[in-house]
Amino acid sequence: MSATSIYEYANPAQFERVADRAFTLALIAALVLGAFGLYFALFNSPADYQQGETVRIMYVHVPAAWMAMFCYSAMAAASAAGFIWKHPLADVAAKETAPIGAGFTFLALVTGSLWGKPMWGAWWAWDARLTSVLILFFLYIGYMTLWRAIPDKTRAAKLAAILAIVGFVNVPIIKFSVDWWNSLHQPASIIRADGPTIHGSMLTPLFLMIGAYMAGYVAMLLASMKNELAARRLARMEQLETTKPAGLVER
Amino acid sequence: MTKKKRQRLFVFGGVFAAAALAVGLTLTALSGSITYFYTPSELAKLDATPDRPIRLGGLVAEGSVRYEQANTGDIAHFTVTDGGAEVAVSYAGVLPDLFRVGQGVVVQGRMTDANVMAADNVLAKHDESYMPKEVADALKEQGLWQHDEVGS
Numbered sequence: 188m189s190a191t192s193i194y195e196y197a198n199p200a201q202f203e204r205v206a207d208r209a210f211t212l213a214l215i216a217a218l219v220l221g222a223f224g225l226y227f228a229l230f231n232s233p234a235d236y237q238q239g240e241t242v243r244i245m246y247v248h249v250p251a252a253w254m255a256m257f258c259y260s261a262m263a264a265a266s267a268a269g270f271i272w273k274h275p276l277a278d279v280a281a282k283e284t285a286p287i288g289a290g291f292t293f294l295a296l297v298t299g300s301l302w303g304k305p306m307w308g309a310w311w312a313w314d315a316r317l318t319s320v321l322i323l324f325f326l327y328i329g330y331m332t333l334w335r336a337i338p339d340k341t342r343a344a345k346l347a348a349i350l351a352i353v354g355f356v357n358v359p360i361i362k363f364s365v366d367w368w369n370s371l372h373q374p375a376s377i378i379r380a381d382g383p384t385i386h387g388s389m390l391t392p393l394f395l396m397i398g399a400y401m402a403g404y405v406a407m408l409l410a411s412m413k414n415e416l417a418a419r420r421l422a423r424m425e426q427l428e429t430t431k432p433a434g435l436v437e438r
Numbered sequence: 439m440t441k442k443k444r445q446r447l448f449v450f451g452g453v454f455a456a457a458a459l460a461v462g463l464t465l466t467a468l469s470g471s472i473t474y475f476y477t478p479s480e481l482a483k484l485d486a487t488p489d490r491p492i493r494l495g496g497l498v499a500e501g502s503v504r505y506e507q508a509n510t511g512d513i514a515h516f517t518v519t520d521g522g523a524e525v526a527v528s529y530a531g532v533l534p535d536l537f538r539v540g541q542g543v544v545v546q547g548r549m550t551d552a553n554v555m556a557a558d559n560v561l562a563k564h565d566e567s568y569m570p571k572e573v574a575d576a577l578k579e580q581g582l583w584q585h586d587e588v589g590s
Binding site: 353369 | 454476495535563566567568
């Protein structure tokens, strides 16, 4: 295969130069957006006509739920790039997205539970939306476990990619679960045919928080990708170190 | 695209298509049990077995809420409607804060008779609209309010 421009960015050394700067930018964006977002969410947005002050849980819950699905989609896309085109960084991106996505999913489940008790009267319900998000959490855990269970990274990447794409079926199910079946969870408020059903004064903090979560994901992903690349380089060097004197040392 | 890459693309796409098909068929077959509650109209067609737990969802009908004093505590009586059919519910317990006329509720309980239900638990369902109280009041004042519509 010929060296085309896309492989320049896939070059880990090139990546690390870009990643350092991008990490700083993403971190600053996450902190600034998060500070403004929380200020609007907690102090400068109205209480809901129905839910009162409890509605403020939305500003941490909805972005977490969005990121849970976004991270899984990103993981599936990166897995595809790694599986089909053998993109050198794609597998690393997919692998490092999983724990972040699992974290967002956990946050969505916990904040949803804390919101459900005062509003619905139940911490948990086996409703289609809640159950499919719980399955998403288990898919992340399974994906991470698979990576750890197989020592050979090339094989692990291949099998994990298959799991990621099979599990991707769940993402549209989560999105449409509230439309396909009667559910306790309310239908979509933002991405819907007739426009958002959230008042503008509440959309400001919500979008700021979504931006903060997204920037936070980028920052965490870049940091852990750098970490993983360094760990792999270290492992390779140790391997070279031990194989070189193999003829002399009995192992 | 080389032959190898095309092959891998087909494997990857094939795995996804197979998984989507399998899950899609399963969900279609199970759609009756995935649904969290039945509306009163669905319940009427369903011919629910008495004494089996079931969930009913709908809006609390206008003027249907009354409380009965009993020595074990208050019993709430109300009607759940979806615009087509109605079910009378009785419930001895604490109602959620959001419970009121026109509010969506999910009632967990047993059918004691056709269209009569004894509830073990009442959950409140809120809709997808979020707005400040002043905006809600202004909309109601101008007659533009459309969130309490039966069946929505």
